[in-house]
Amino acid sequence: MEKKRIVVKIGSSSLINGEGGLCMMKLGEHVGALVRLKKCGHEVILVSSGAVAAGLTDLGYLSRPSTIEGKQAAAAVGQGLLLQGYTEELKKHNIVAAQMLLTKQNILYQEQSKNAKATLCELLKRDVMPVINENDSVSIEGLTFGDNDMLSALVSCLVQADFLMILTDINGIYKDNPRTNPDAQRYDVLHNIPDELVNATSSEGSLVGTGGMKSKIEAARTAFVSGVPVFIGSGHGDEKLVDILAGKGDGTYIENLPEPAVGNFKTASGLQ
Numbered sequence: 001m002e003k004k005r006i007v008v009k010i011g012s013s014s015l016i017n018g019e020g021g022l023c024m025m026k027l028g029e030h031v032g033a034l035v036r037l038k039k040c041g042h043e044v045i046l047v048s049s050g051a052v053a054a055g056l057t058d059l060g061y062l063s064r065p066s067t068i069e070g071k072q073a074a075a076a077v078g079q080g081l082l083l084q085g086y087t088e089e090l091k092k093h094n095i096v097a098a099q100m101l102l103t104k105q106n107i108l109y110q111e112q113s114k115n116a117k118a119t120l121c122e123l124l125k126r127d128v129m130p131v132i133n134e135n136d137s138v139s140i141e142g143l144t145f146g147d148n149d150m151l152s153a154l155v156s157c158l159v160q161a162d163f164l165m166i167l168t169d170i171n172g173i174y175k176d177n178p179r180t181n182p183d184a185q186r187y188d189v190l191h192n193i194p195d196e197l198v199n200a201t202s203s204e205g206s207l208v209g210t211g212g213m214k215s216k217i218e219a220a221r222t223a224f225v226s227g228v229p230v231f232i233g234s235g236h237g238d239e240k241l242v243d244i245l246a247g248k249g250d251g252t253y254i255e256n257l258p259e260p261a262v263g264n265f266k267t268a269s270g271l272q
């Protein structure tokens with residue numbers, strides 16, 4: 001089996017329980033699947049959201065605060081809880097968790113991105129699981145990634161990943177938001193992401209997430225044009241990430257057209 005370098009992004013909506021706190025059962029299930037992928041011999045980098053959402057309850061917020069200092073304070077509390085959760089769950093599988101909190105400057109400035117890449121490669125070499133998030137409590141307005149979808153795409157480009165998996169609370173990209181339009185159809189495969197698709201997609205997300213499907217599509221385009229195939233969707237159980245890699249995931253794949261069979265080539269943009 002060919003060893004692959006895979007970035008997995010987990011959104012807040014897939015980590016939070018009904019009452020708004022961090023759900024250790026959901027986190028543990030993701031970890032089981034990440035470990036399974038790693039045990040297949042792949043290099044796995046996790047980009048996890050959830051810091052702001054995880055910190056709300058302890059700070060007495062009833063919902064996501066609208067002020068920057070409110071979100072930054074929630075992230076300062078929640079990031080600790082998030083990493084504690086990953087460290088404990090990974091330890092059960094004898095895997096060490098490594099926290100990397102990045103700002104946009106760390107990716108934009110070559111000198112800093114070189115260091116970030118070198119650190120990530122060293123962690124992978126040592127068989128450690130990097131757990132990346134934006135450094136929310138110090139990020140400056142206007143210089144944030146905006147959401148972790150773009151962060152995961154930029155990390156994928158930085159480490160020349162073979163695959164980016166964006167896990168969320170919905171099983172793929174639909175032509176319209178399926179929460180408001182239950183008849184909306186899903187794209188199973190896309191071979192490009194034209195402007196019209198980005199423009200037509202809503203940035204309305206779950207109560208705890210940021211950017212909705214629009215930010216995922218924009219992030220997917222960034223990764224895809226740099227040569228990284230992307231999956232956006234959901235799944236359950238230990239096999240879900242292995243299944244996604246095998247092309248059996250429940251979601252939308254953004255990938256190159258398959259090699260044409262000689263004399264039997266049908267073009268498809270993936271956009272119906």
Ligand SMILES: Nc1ncnc2c1ncn2[C@@H]1O[C@H](COP(=O)(O)OP(=O)(O)O)[C@@H](O)[C@H]1O
Nearest residue numbers: 011012013168174176177205206209210212213
């Ligand atoms: N065209 C669309 N296809 C699928 N989901 C969409 C679409 N438009 C909006 N959404 C919404 O995007 C949400 C996922 O985004 P978000 O809440 O930011 O997730 P996450 O926390 O995983 O980043 C879904 O729950 C869905 O309601």
Ligand SMILES: N[C@@H](CCC(=O)OP(=O)(O)O)C(=O)O
Nearest residue numbers: 012049050051052147148210
């Ligand atoms: N860095 C923030 C990420 C916010 C965000 O992008 O959330 P999501 O849309 O759920 O990926 C946090 O950890 O809460």
